[in-house]
Amino acid sequence: MELRPLGRTGVQVSKLCLGTMMFGDWGTKDHDESIKIIHRALDAGITFVDTADVYSAGESEVIVGKALKGRRDDIVLATKFFMPMGDNPNHRGGSRHWIMKSVEDSLRRLGTDHLDLYQIHRWDPAVDLDETLGALTDLVRAGKVRYLGHSTFPASTIVEAQWVAEKRGRERFVTEQPPYNILVRNIENEVLPVTQRYGMGVIPYSPLAGGWLSGRYRKDAQEGPTSEARKRLAARFDLSLPENQRKLEAAEQLAQLADDAGLTLIQLAIAFVLRHPAITAPIIGPRTMDHLESQLAAADVVLSDDVLNRIDEIVPPGLTINPAENGWVSPSLQPAARRR
Numbered sequence: 346m347e348l349r350p351l352g353r354t355g356v357q358v359s360k361l362c363l364g365t366m367m368f369g370d371w372g373t374k375d376h377d378e379s380i381k382i383i384h385r386a387l388d389a390g391i392t393f394v395d396t397a398d399v400y401s402a403g404e405s406e407v408i409v410g411k412a413l414k415g416r417r418d419d420i421v422l423a424t425k426f427f428m429p430m431g432d433n434p435n436h437r438g439g440s441r442h443w444i445m446k447s448v449e450d451s452l453r454r455l456g457t458d459h460l461d462l463y464q465i466h467r468w469d470p471a472v473d474l475d476e477t478l479g480a481l482t483d484l485v486r487a488g489k490v491r492y493l494g495h496s497t498f499p500a501s502t503i504v505e506a507q508w509v510a511e512k513r514g515r516e517r518f519v520t521e522q523p524p525y526n527i528l529v530r531n532i533e534n535e536v537l538p539v540t541q542r543y544g545m546g547v548i549p550y551s552p553l554a555g556g557w558l559s560g561r562y563r564k565d566a567q568e569g570p571t572s573e574a575r576k577r578l579a580a581r582f583d584l585s586l587p588e589n590q591r592k593l594e595a596a597e598q599l600a601q602l603a604d605d606a607g608l609t610l611i612q613l614a615i616a617f618v619l620r621h622p623a624i625t626a627p628i629i630g631p632r633t634m635d636h637l638e639s640q641l642a643a644a645d646v647v648l649s650d651d652v653l654n655r656i657d658e659i660v661p662p663g664l665t666i667n668p669a670e671n672g673w674v675s676p677s678l679q680p681a682a683r684r685r
Contacts, residue, residue, distance in 0.1 A: 346390030346644055349625050351421070352519045352546035354492055356461075358393040358421050360619060361644055362548050364630035365394065368408045369401030372632040376408050382637050383412035389641050393421045395522075395548065395628055396455075397466060398447055399428035403454050410456035417457055423548075424451050425496060425522075427466035439469035441480035448484055464494035464522060468502050468673065478506065478515040485516045494520035496550075497672035500535035507543055518545070522628070524672045525549035527599060527617050527656055528557060528592050531665040537623040546625040549618055553629075553640075554670075555581060557596050558614035560603075580669040588667040595666060598659045606652050615643035617656060 348357040363386045366372070368379035383394070394413070396405050406424060413420055426447040429437040437443060452458065463484065465477060484490040495506065495518050503521060510517035521540050523532045529551070540547050553559050583589060596610070603613040618627040631637035648656075665671050 346392075348392070350546070351492075351625055353544040354519050354546070356421060356492070358546075358626055359391045360626050361391055361615075361641070362393040362395050362423075362626040362628045363387075363391050364550060364628035365396040365405045365409050366400045367630050367632035369404030371401045371405075376411065378634075379408045380412040382631060382634055383409065385634065386631075386637060386641070387416060387420070392419060393423070393548075393626055395423040395425075395462075397425035397428070398430060398451050398454075399425075399466070402430070403450070406451055406454035410454055414456065421461045422455065422457065423462035423464060423494070424455065424460055425464040425466040426451070427469065439465055439472040439477040441476055444477070444480040444484070448489060452489065459489055459491060461491045462494050462520060463490040463492070464496050464520065466496050468495070468498050470676070474502075474506050474509045475513050475515070478509055478513070478517075482516040492520070493518050494522060494546075494548075496522035497524065498536075499673050499675070500539045503536065503539050503543070503545075520546040520548060520625075522548050522550055524551050524670060525618055525621075525624070525627070526552050526554045526558060527614055527660050528554045528595060528667075529665045529670045530660060530663055531668075531671045533621075534663045537621065541623045547623050548626050548628055549624060550628045550630070552615045552618045552627040553611060554592070554596075554614070557592055558599065558610055560600060560610040562593060562596060581667060586667075588669075592666050595659055599656070602652065602655050602659070606648075608646060609639065609642070611639050612643040612646045613648070613652075613656075615640060616646040616648050617653070619643070619646075620648055620653065 347360045349360050351358050373379045394409060396409050398406060426444065427437065427439060435442055481493050493516055498521060506518050509515060523536055525532055599613060600610045603610045615627060618624055629640040631640060660666065
């Protein structure tokens with residue numbers, strides 16, 4: 346599989362990244378089956394694996410750790426922190442207190458002495474970026490972490506974080522992990538231009554829009570994706586909502602476009618993300634071996650300009666059909682803020 350530079354780090358990673366959210370209680374509960382899927386991905390040339398402490402309450406990290414035994418040195422391993430890990434209010438967020446504990450927990454579950462990429466899962470506006478970067482910098486200097494990344498940061502905060510790193514002598518974030526697919530294109534407006542300006546790697550999640558672009562859900566569908574992970578995101582999958590009906594209509598048109606181009610909808614969707622010059626490696630998130638094989642088949646697909654133009658007609662550049670999927674929404678746009 347083709348390798349691509351991870352921003353300006355000098356590290357090379359496969360053009361597809363294996364996401365592991367669906368391994369464990371949220372998806373494939375059988376550890377042995379999950380490990381077989383991971384091994385198949387590695388055998389196919391994937392060298393980049395992404396997980397998070399919150400996935401199935403740490404179970405995904407345990408599975409990944411088992412799967413990588415004997416192969417760890419060949420893999421760029423990424424995980425994330427920030428989401429609540431229990432009821433304790435200090436077991437979440439971007440504080441030094443939580444970072445120092447969460448990294449040790451992840452290292453133990455993954456069975457490794459270092460993380461290649463450690464990412465904050467969301468921006469924490471309640472915590473000074475300098476505190477977060479200060480703690481993460483200490484982890485880099487201690488050899489527990491190689492590189493730092495963030496996920497779903499707004500463009501203004503990406504810029505601020507780069508400024509803080511430069512002015513305070515901190516390690517800088519070198520990657521961003523945003524939501525991005527044909528139905529969710531908001532990051533084309535500001536986030537992707539900013540990451541290009543700073544030479545950052547971009548590893549977008551949900552290239553299949555959480556299943557909307559898998560080919561399973563057509564105009565006569567009575568319900569959207571229903572896995573345990575999807576049930577946690579009802580606003581994105583409830584077909585009674587008009588914005589999700591519009592997604593279904595777009596998916597129907599895209600499925601026809603894929604047919605006309607001699608592709609599956611999965612190939613069209615992943616190849617679309619791969620084509621953007623700011624993208625390093627989209628994260629594929631298979632739950633079964635069949636899912637993995639269908640997604641690997643997109644790795645060598647190159648979309649023509651005619652197909653890309655038709656995609657733009659169906660979903661214009663910069664548009665997200667359901668704004669709930671943008672990942673980050675400014676607090677100033679929340680109803681309570683508007684009333685003040």
